[in-house]
Each structure stands twice: as C-alpha cells, then as structure tokens.
Amino acid sequence: MVLVRPENAQQARLVRLLRDDGPRSRVELGDALGLSRSTLTVELERLVARGLVETAGPAASRGGRRSSLLRLGGGVRFAGVVVAPDRVTVAVTDGELNVLAEAREPVDVRTGPEAVTGRAVELVDKLRVELGIAELTGVGIGLPGPVSAEAGASAAPTALPGWQRFPVRDAFATELGCPAVVDNDANVLALGERHAGIGRTVDDFLYVKLGTAIACGLVLGGTLYRGATSSAGDIAHLPLGEDGPTCVCGESGCLEAYCGDAGLVAAALAAARAGRSAELAGRLAAAGTLTVRDVAAAATAGDPAAQTLFRDAARRIGRVLVGLVSFFNPGIVVIGGAADGIGHILLAEIRSVVYRRSAPLATGTMPVVLSDLGGRAGLVGAARLVSEQVFATG
Amino acid sequence: MVLVRPENAQQARLVRLLRDDGPRSRVELGDALGLSRSTLTVELERLVARGLVETAGPAASRGGRRSSLLRLGGGVRFAGVVVAPDRVTVAVTDGELNVLAEAREPVDVRTGPEAVTGRAVELVDKLRVELGIAELTGVGIGLPGPVSAEAGASAAPTALPGWQRFPVRDAFATELGCPAVVDNDANVLALGERHAGIGRTVDDFLYVKLGTAIACGLVLGGTLYRGATSSAGDIAHLPLGEDGPTCVCGESGCLEAYCGDAGLVAAALAAARAGRSAELAGRLAAAGTLTVRDVAAAATAGDPAAQTLFRDAARRIGRVLVGLVSFFNPGIVVIGGAADGIGHILLAEIRSVVYRRSAPLATGTMPVVLSDLGGRAGLVGAARLVSEQVFATG
Incomplete structure (x- = not known):
C-alpha cells in the first residue's frame, strides 16, 4: 500500500x-x-x-x-529524530503521533553528519522492522541550532561543526524512502508541546530550550511561527554584557555563553579550582572533569556554589524573558531541557525576575512552567513537523 | 441608507x-x-x-x-482618531481608507477624557458635515499606552492619567452613532503602515513608535498580533540598567525613561545647566524650558551635546531591538514618531547596533527604515482598525 x-x-x-x-x-x-x-x-x-x-x-x-x-489508517506511521550534541533519539509513531517505539544512542556530532545520520537511519529502520511497518509516511528531524529550511541542512557551524554542506533532509528522505523535514530542536520541542503537552490548550506560547544550546520556539495561533527568514526564536547570542565570557560565536557576553551547558561547566570548574566548592572540587578530582550533570548533582545535593551557578543563569534567562514576554505577550512560557533535578531551582528564579519586571498586563495571568513531556516532546514534535507537510493539501 | x-x-x-x-x-x-x-x-x-x-x-x-x-460604495466612510498627549488628530476616509479630510487641535490629555473625547467627536462631526456624509460606517481610535480591548478604555495610568474608568469606545460609538474600536497608538500606526506604507509588501514586520511613550506594533502574517492579553509590543518599561533614571512607572532604568521625550528633555536640561551645551543653554534661557522639539532643533543645528543625547537614546533602542529582532525575525523594522529632523541620526545608530549584534540569519536581509507616512499612518490605521471589525463576517 x-x-x-x-x-x-x-x-x-x-x-x-x-x-x-x-x-x-x-x-x-x-x-x-x-x-x-x-x-x-x-x-x-x-x-x-x-x-x-x-x-x-x-x-x-x-x-x-x-x-x-x-x-x-494503520498504515500511517511517522518517524521522529532528535539529534543532540551527544546523542541521537528516534521514535516511530502512529498517525495520532502516539509513540509506538523509541530508541536512543550516544553519538558525538563532531564525528560528522554522514556517521550520525547514518546511525539515526539505522535506528529508525530497526524500529520500523520490529513494528512490522512496510513503509514510513514521513520522517521529521530536529537539529540543534539554526537550520536552513530551503537547504534542509544545518545553518549552525558552532552547534554542528562540519554539517553545513550536508543535506540532512535529503539523506533521510533517500535512505528511508519517505518525505523528510528538518527544523531546529526548539521548534520541534514547541511543536511537541503543542501536540501532546501543556501547549494543547494554549494558542500562543513560548518554549524556551535550555541545555547545550539555548533557543526558543514560538507557537502563534496554534502554529509554529518561523519568522521572515526562519530564524525566529534564535536568542542564543543575545548580548547580556560587554565583558561577559567569550562565546563559541566569537562575541562575548552572549546569553548562551553564560547559561548554556558549556558556560555553566566553565563557571563550575572555576569555582572548584578556586576552592569555592568542596563538592565540585571532589567531583572534579574523582572524574578528572565536570559535566553539567555533575554540576546539577552537586546543586541537588545542596552545594551552595553549584546552586548559585544555576540561580545566576536563571536570573539571566529571566532578564531576557522580561523583554520577550512584554513584547510577545504569550499565554504561557514553557521551560524545557534543564538538567535533571534543577528545573525547580531555575523555575523559581526565572519566575521571580519575569513577574517582577515584565509589563503587568502581559504577565498578570501568565504561567511559567516546566515542560512535563521531557525528551518525548522532541520526538512527537519531529513527527508532527513532517505530518504538517504530508497532511497539507495534495 | x-x-x-x-x-x-x-x-x-x-x-x-x-x-x-x-x-x-x-x-x-x-x-x-x-x-x-x-x-x-x-x-x-x-x-x-x-x-x-x-x-x-x-x-x-x-x-x-x-x-x-x-x-x-460611496456611503462607506470611516473616521480615524489619534489621541496624543498634547493633541488630537482626526480624519474621515472613504472605504479604501483614503483620507478625504483631516483636522488636528492641541489638547492636554490631563484635562480628562470627557473634554478630549468630546472635542474629538466635534472635530469628526464637523468633517462629516463638511463632506456631506449622512452617517459614518465606523470610527477607530488610537490612544497612547496600553488599552483594554474588553473595556474599550485606556489601561495606561501614566500616559493618560484619570482616563482608566472612562469608556472611550462607548463614548465615541454613542456620540457618532456608529461602531467604534479603540487600540493603542503603536498598533494603530502599524496597521496604517500595513495599509498604506512600506508594510503593504511585508507580511511580518515590527513598528517601533518613539515619542512621549515608546511602544511596538507587530504585524504577523499580514494581521496585527495582539498577544494573549492584548499587550504585545509593550516595551516601554523594559529594564536597561538598575541605576538608570526614574521612570513614570516608578521603576528605574526603563527604556522609556531613557529614550522617551521626557527622558530626553531631562537629559538636555541637565546638559544645559551643567554648561555642556551653549546651544541648549541659550534655548533654555530664551524659552524658560525645553521641549523635545528644542532638543531636536539643537541637534539638527549641529549641537554636539544634543546630537549625543539622540545617539545615546538610539543605541539603547537598538540594544532592545537586538533581542526583539533575533526573537521575532521580522521582514522589516519601521521606526516612527521621531522628532522632526533627527530621524536619520536615530536610524544610523539603531542600524549600527542592530546589524552588529543581532543573529545574522535574522538581519542579513532585514531593512530598518523610517516611516514615510508620518502622522497619517495613525489616522489610516485607526480607520483600518474599525474597518476590520465592520468588515468581519456579519
């Protein structure tokens, strides 16, 4: 069929x-x-x-x-793929975008697009065979950082070094034999929240993705808003201060340089080495390095220095949100991608800044919440992404 | 009829x-x-x-x-009303929103809503009679600062002190015997640019209104975007620095406190009194006070201190725009409401900041331009505002 x-x-x-x-x-x-x-x-x-x-x-x-x-129909089967800097996650869904099966695997995106997309295709195809599906209806792919919709490829040399000339969309379409669509991960997460999360009941909302890269997805009137050149929501490199930390983009003081995972880890290493946190110093000595998960574990274990790092980051994110919320007046703000266990620390600080300094008309009734879908939001959103194209007028 | x-x-x-x-x-x-x-x-x-x-x-x-x-039909005749802190402007248009006649008069909004709306009604009615119009099809009204769409009234105690309980929409509807709609002036200006200005050819754009109050109007997909609680574009009180000048809202360091007319005049008075500008000091001595028009005249006459004031304001506006443009990715940014003669000084600084620090994908092809409609944008936009309601499905 x-x-x-x-x-x-x-x-x-x-x-x-x-x-x-x-x-x-x-x-x-x-x-x-x-x-x-x-x-x-x-x-x-x-x-x-x-x-x-x-x-x-x-x-x-x-x-x-x-x-x-x-x-x-039972033959309508979508695949969703989410590429993160250190792992790839895939799922196969039915027509209503219920996840039928999913798989994940550690990867390093710096090994290049051929290896990573090849592995993702293998994972999807394995699920397809296990589920007894003859043919996929479409595959949606979320990539970290800006994406060129026309080229179907990454436009983010810092997030995906070496991927810019590789046709991700066309590679998936060819290998899986079905329509493929790529978009940035924040858009895909926002679409997932729209389909299966708190965004189901809110027509205008803002999804803020934390993690390695920081970005926003905007849903307006129930559909994703991409902007004039498909870069809406690209807030990673908003300048917060002239003399802030150097960013991967080459500028200094960008939001992501302060609040992205790399910025948090750099600050945690500095705190450990300066003797400001025995907890972080102990973890550094034990592992030889620190990851954002280590910093989060230290914070949830009660380490004041680690908690301060997340609170400072949250206040900076809050300061950016003050402008965005006043400007865009969303019905709700959804925060996703926070490291395990520290979502509520971040949320408390973000709320405190946003409610204190945003336009009262904009925030009087506006909830700021954590995503309750977690990683599944991206998979559902990636499936939704391609379903929008497949289910458009023929 | x-x-x-x-x-x-x-x-x-x-x-x-x-x-x-x-x-x-x-x-x-x-x-x-x-x-x-x-x-x-x-x-x-x-x-x-x-x-x-x-x-x-x-x-x-x-x-x-x-x-x-x-x-x-020749019987389709709209009226547009724009209330500014120091004047009211009205127009009557045909169905295509061509201005058939207009009138303006100095007012002081602090004299209260009854007096000002009463005078605006008289001006509209005079034009109606002169044009031989039996009945108006609708009247749109732009007010400075946030507006409650439900109440049809001002929600801006600082811009329109004493107006909050006065039903502006219902007063116009009753007095003129036709449907009336109120919105904030930035939205009305953006609608005017959409109908008759550079916004005709751009589906997603951002209109920045300078002057006494600072605000944005957002057009998305060709229509005005108002946000979840009709406060989208409300950027006047975005915080730029903790120790900035005190704002009318009670906070300090708001965008409007730096860059609104009152902030510019306060800084000009300080410069005149501190001996930093003979030009401004001379104008102050001659008139006993300074207005933003005096500061603009000094700047266009070449006074370095006055020029610096506008450049500093423009850089601050540019810094806010960096965030909004990266986030919203408009096709164009239109700047309106600048005092006579200084638009190009402002534009040069705003462009320099926006192009330097915004996401390159968002601004690579994005023009930043001055409104070429001037005050007429508000009148056409106010007429368009009510036409949207009258020309909706019955």
Whole structure:
C-alpha cells in the first residue's frame, strides 16, 4: 500500500483533525469542519479507499442507528529524530503521533553528519522492522541550532561543526524512502508541546530550550511561527554584557555563553579550582572533569556554589524573558531541557525576575512552567513537523 | 441608507479585498478569492443592493464584452482618531481608507477624557458635515499606552492619567452613532503602515513608535498580533540598567525613561545647566524650558551635546531591538514618531547596533527604515482598525 497525500483541502482538514483529536464519528467530523453530509461522505470514502482513514469500531450511541468511529489508517506511521550534541533519539509513531517505539544512542556530532545520520537511519529502520511497518509516511528531524529550511541542512557551524554542506533532509528522505523535514530542536520541542503537552490548550506560547544550546520556539495561533527568514526564536547570542565570557560565536557576553551547558561547566570548574566548592572540587578530582550533570548533582545535593551557578543563569534567562514576554505577550512560557533535578531551582528564579519586571498586563495571568513531556516532546514534535507537510493539501 | 455588515464570509472577503486593493472587475474578484461565477454574482448583487459595493465605470478591455469595475460604495466612510498627549488628530476616509479630510487641535490629555473625547467627536462631526456624509460606517481610535480591548478604555495610568474608568469606545460609538474600536497608538500606526506604507509588501514586520511613550506594533502574517492579553509590543518599561533614571512607572532604568521625550528633555536640561551645551543653554534661557522639539532643533543645528543625547537614546533602542529582532525575525523594522529632523541620526545608530549584534540569519536581509507616512499612518490605521471589525463576517 502506497500512502499518498490528501487530495484537497477538505481531506487535509479531516486527517489533521483525526491526527490531533483522535477517532471521531462522521457526525463529529462534519460538525467540527462545517462540511455537508454529502461532501463528508465523498471525501471520507476516498480517504478510506486510499488507506489514510479506517473504521475504528462503533461510536457511543446517541440513539438511532449506531454510527462507527473513524481514525487514521494503520498504515500511517511517522518517524521522529532528535539529534543532540551527544546523542541521537528516534521514535516511530502512529498517525495520532502516539509513540509506538523509541530508541536512543550516544553519538558525538563532531564525528560528522554522514556517521550520525547514518546511525539515526539505522535506528529508525530497526524500529520500523520490529513494528512490522512496510513503509514510513514521513520522517521529521530536529537539529540543534539554526537550520536552513530551503537547504534542509544545518545553518549552525558552532552547534554542528562540519554539517553545513550536508543535506540532512535529503539523506533521510533517500535512505528511508519517505518525505523528510528538518527544523531546529526548539521548534520541534514547541511543536511537541503543542501536540501532546501543556501547549494543547494554549494558542500562543513560548518554549524556551535550555541545555547545550539555548533557543526558543514560538507557537502563534496554534502554529509554529518561523519568522521572515526562519530564524525566529534564535536568542542564543543575545548580548547580556560587554565583558561577559567569550562565546563559541566569537562575541562575548552572549546569553548562551553564560547559561548554556558549556558556560555553566566553565563557571563550575572555576569555582572548584578556586576552592569555592568542596563538592565540585571532589567531583572534579574523582572524574578528572565536570559535566553539567555533575554540576546539577552537586546543586541537588545542596552545594551552595553549584546552586548559585544555576540561580545566576536563571536570573539571566529571566532578564531576557522580561523583554520577550512584554513584547510577545504569550499565554504561557514553557521551560524545557534543564538538567535533571534543577528545573525547580531555575523555575523559581526565572519566575521571580519575569513577574517582577515584565509589563503587568502581559504577565498578570501568565504561567511559567516546566515542560512535563521531557525528551518525548522532541520526538512527537519531529513527527508532527513532517505530518504538517504530508497532511497539507495534495 | 443604513449600511450593515457583510452577511457571510464571502461578502466579508470581497469588501476587504476592495478596501485593500481598490476597484476590481468581476473576473479579478473571482480569481483573487477563488469564488465560482454564480457565488460571485449572488454575493455582489446583495452587496450592491445594500450599498456596500457600487459600479465604478468600465474595466480595461480584455476583448469581448467590456466588464465594469466594482468598488466600495460611496456611503462607506470611516473616521480615524489619534489621541496624543498634547493633541488630537482626526480624519474621515472613504472605504479604501483614503483620507478625504483631516483636522488636528492641541489638547492636554490631563484635562480628562470627557473634554478630549468630546472635542474629538466635534472635530469628526464637523468633517462629516463638511463632506456631506449622512452617517459614518465606523470610527477607530488610537490612544497612547496600553488599552483594554474588553473595556474599550485606556489601561495606561501614566500616559493618560484619570482616563482608566472612562469608556472611550462607548463614548465615541454613542456620540457618532456608529461602531467604534479603540487600540493603542503603536498598533494603530502599524496597521496604517500595513495599509498604506512600506508594510503593504511585508507580511511580518515590527513598528517601533518613539515619542512621549515608546511602544511596538507587530504585524504577523499580514494581521496585527495582539498577544494573549492584548499587550504585545509593550516595551516601554523594559529594564536597561538598575541605576538608570526614574521612570513614570516608578521603576528605574526603563527604556522609556531613557529614550522617551521626557527622558530626553531631562537629559538636555541637565546638559544645559551643567554648561555642556551653549546651544541648549541659550534655548533654555530664551524659552524658560525645553521641549523635545528644542532638543531636536539643537541637534539638527549641529549641537554636539544634543546630537549625543539622540545617539545615546538610539543605541539603547537598538540594544532592545537586538533581542526583539533575533526573537521575532521580522521582514522589516519601521521606526516612527521621531522628532522632526533627527530621524536619520536615530536610524544610523539603531542600524549600527542592530546589524552588529543581532543573529545574522535574522538581519542579513532585514531593512530598518523610517516611516514615510508620518502622522497619517495613525489616522489610516485607526480607520483600518474599525474597518476590520465592520468588515468581519456579519
């Protein structure tokens, strides 16, 4: 069975509704989309004939003849791939973007795009075979840092050194034999929150991704906002001070240089070596180096120096958010990507700065929350990314 | 003749197209909106019968029978009102939002909302009578500072002291006997640029309003973006430094405290009194006080101290824009509201900061320009504001 795209705008709306809201009766579909009975019958018949939609059993009775539920066809299967600097994570989902299986593996993106994308393709293909799937409907890929949508490739020489000329999208499309779409990881995470997280109920929200790289994803009116040249949300290199730490981008005092994982680790190493933290010094002596996970473990173990590092970072992120929140007036701010255990330390400081200095109209009722989807947000979001393209008008 | 709203979505799209693109033939209207010949004929007949649309003369021949152009009816007449701290400006427009007549008058908003809105109503009504208009189709009003859309009133106690409980929208609607809509002046200016200025060709842009108050208007996908609680663009009180000048809001170091007219005048007075500018000291001695127009005149006359004041302000505005531009990735930034003669001084500094430190993907092709509509942008935008409501589906 070869799945093809929706043939017209009505079909596209039907499959997107079934993707987002799950199985529905004919009556519910007609009501939700304002389609006449005859149009609905014709378009659903065509979708069923092509395997995009199938019957899912009887709907709850409303009296009279029982109608049946419709859902996306069992042949609709998306893959999501998230590349992080030190690992690759993949999943296969059904048409409603429920994760059917996932896998992860440590990688080093500096080994180059051929090796990393090749390994990701192998992981996806292994899941595909294990799940008995003949053909994938599409694959979405999230990459760290800015992405060129036109080229389907990374535009982030600092996050993915050596990847800029490699056609990531086309490599996945060729190897997996299905449509592929790439975007930056913050956008993919925001899409995942929109589909399966707290963003389901909020049309305008801001997702802030912490970690190795710092970035934002913006959802406006329920859809991802990418900006005039697809770089919306690119806040990593906002200048916070003229004499701050040197950043990978070559400037100094960038948000990411202070608050990204590398900046936090550098500050933790300095604290350990200057004798400001016995806890960090002990971990450094034991392991020979420090990672952000070590710093987070020290903070959750109560080390004041490590806690101060995260609090300082959170205050700086908060200061940037003050501007963004006043300007953009989101319904909610979602924070994701914090190292294990320190999310709540960060959240308390971020909230304190944002609520104190943002425009009161913008933040009076605006929650700042931690993502509760964790890593799965990126996988679901990557699947959603390609589903947006596949489920567009044919 | 009583004009009523479009009766359905097709009619609403037709009148909005005629508003934005001017007279069009039946064929052009059908093509632009993807309407069948029969639907188009029915809906246009209804619109003509109700006076919303009329025949405008023969269309250019394409061979065959000559078709006629259609345009918005001569009874479609909007009013636009812009309230500034020291003056009120009003205009009456046709359906395409061409200004037919305008008037302005000095006022002091501190005399209270009854007096100022009463005078604005009189000015609009005078224009209406002079133009021989029986009834206005709607009136849009721009107010300085945040506005509560629900209440139709000011939410800016610092910009409009004493106005918060006064129902501006309802007062205009009652006095002029037509629908009324209020919004903040930055939104109204952005709408004007969208309709008649450089924003006509750019779907995502950012309008920065300087002057007494500082604010942004955001156009996304061709329409105004207001945010979750209608406060998007509210950048006046972004903190730039802990020990900056005290702001009207009670905090210190706000963008507006540095770069709003009052902040500029305070800095100019300090320069004059400290003997740092003979030019400013002379103007102060002559007039007993300084206004932002005096400071601008001194700058354009070559006074280095006055020029430095504007350059410093522009650099601070640029620093805020670095964040907003990286985050929002607009197609263009439009700067409006600068005092006469100093727009280009400001523009040069703003550009220098924005291009130097914004994300290169966001600003590589992004122009930063001065508004070329001037004050008319607000009047056209206020008319557009109410037309959006009147020309929505009935």
